[in-house]
Amino acid sequence: MTLAQCRALCAAVTENEPMSARTTLKIGGPAELFALPCREEEMTALLRAAPDAAVIGNGSNLLVGDRGIRGLVICTAALRQITREGDCLVLAAGAPLPRAANFALECGLAGLEFCGGIPGTAGGALCMNAGAYDGEMADVVVSSRYAEGGQTRAETDHAFAYRRSVYTDNPRRAVLSVTLRLAEGDKAAIGAKMESIAAKRRERQPLDRPSAGSAFRRPGSRAAAELIESCGLKGAAVGGAQVSEKHAGFIINRGGATCEDVKRLLALVGETVLRETGVALEPEIKMMGE
Numbered sequence: 001m002t003l004a005q006c007r008a009l010c011a012a013v014t015e016n017e018p019m020s021a022r023t024t025l026k027i028g029g030p031a032e033l034f035a036l037p038c039r040e041e042e043m044t045a046l047l048r049a050a051p052d053a054a055v056i057g058n059g060s061n062l063l064v065g066d067r068g069i070r071g072l073v074i075c076t077a078a079l080r081q082i083t084r085e086g087d088c089l090v091l092a093a094g095a096p097l098p099r100a101a102n103f104a105l106e107c108g109l110a111g112l113e114f115c116g117g118i119p120g121t122a123g124g125a126l127c128m129n130a131g132a133y134d135g136e137m138a139d140v141v142v143s144s145r146y147a148e149g150g151q152t153r154a155e156t157d158h159a160f161a162y163r164r165s166v167y168t169d170n171p172r173r174a175v176l177s178v179t180l181r182l183a184e185g186d187k188a189a190i191g192a193k194m195e196s197i198a199a200k201r202r203e204r205q206p207l208d209r210p211s212a213g214s215a216f217r218r219p220g221s222r223a224a225a226e227l228i229e230s231c232g233l234k235g236a237a238v239g240g241a242q243v244s245e246k247h248a249g250f251i252i253n254r255g256g257a258t259c260e261d262v263k264r265l266l267a268l269v270g271e272t273v274l275r276e277t278g279v280a281l282e283p284e285i286k287m288m289g290e
């Protein structure tokens with residue numbers, strides 16, 4: 001697809017967009033073409049023309065290659081609409097989760113407190129079945145709409161599993177919107193629960209440093225962070241990538257980290273933990289590009 005073809009379908013398209021500006025790890029080479037649709041029709045038109053385009057949300061679970069991404073990247077961040085329908089909220093693909101949680105609080109709807117501090121979009125969170133503090137998307141999602149090539153369809157069977165859904169298994173499906181069912185609740189109690197979770201995050205997580213959240217999936221009953229810390233790997237570094245001193249499950253960009261630095265650090269941590277504890281860790285961060 002050329003720049004001109006892309007611009008005929010979507011108003012906001014750039015060439016050689018640095019993905020380091022579009023990911024929370026602040027790493028990644030340029031996307032050949034980068035589109036930021038501000039209406040759902042623009043997104044579906046782009047997908048009809050480029051069914052293999054990569055779709056991203058806030059880039060908060062992504063590690064993009066240093067040489068960048070060939071072809072088209074569609075970012076949903078401008079599709080932010082949130083509407084209430086009774087006890088349900090309908091979130092456009094790019095609606096930020098913290099905004100959705102605050103919206104639910106204002107409506108006096110309980111069930112989204114867990115995601116107040118997850119810096120992803122509705123589409124990314126649905127895809128990843130994002131979760132924290134005993135809540136996950138699977139608990140509240142009732143249906144979603146997606147585009148696949150030229151077709152737009154609805155889904156109610158999301159095949160949710162730990163940090164996984166029907167969308168991780170079908171990367172050509174692009175989430176357009178998500179419907180969540182919540183429950184009437186007490187605003188003060190909802191607000192207090194959100195604040196308590198936010199306080200735990202501030203206390204335990206390196207929120208002031210670029211990261212992609214937990215670098216590894218939970219391997220079983222013990223948290224990845226606990227295993228990594230038990231191997232003395234807190235603070236271990238390769239180039240600009242470092243195992244956070246504050247939370248061993250996070251890999252941070254302490255300045256100038258490359259994708260290669262992060263990959264080598266992931267490998268070092270994985271090999272050490274396997275050797276020392278016999279547990280095989282699997283990255284939770286999604287790789288994209290070259």
Ligand SMILES: Cc1cc2nc3c(=O)[nH]c(=O)nc-3n(C[C@H](O)[C@H](O)[C@H](O)COP(=O)(O)OP(=O)(O)OC[C@H]3O[C@@H](n4cnc5c(N)ncnc54)[C@H](O)[C@@H]3O)c2cc1C
Pocket residue numbers: 024054055056057058059060061062076093117118119120121122123124125126127128129130131132167173174175176205207211212213214286
């Ligand atoms: C400080 C910090 C804390 C975090 N805490 C948590 C936590 O507590 N729990 C948790 O689960 N995660 C956490 N994360 C990780 C991350 O925020 C979540 O995985 C989030 O759901 C990713 O959403 P995103 O929009 O950023 O997706 P992206 O990172 O942009 O994409 C992630 C994946 O989803 C796909 N995707 C994105 N949008 C769509 C779409 N519209 N349709 C189809 N596929 C799509 C992408 O192709 C990619 O494979 C944290 C991250 C950070 C930086």
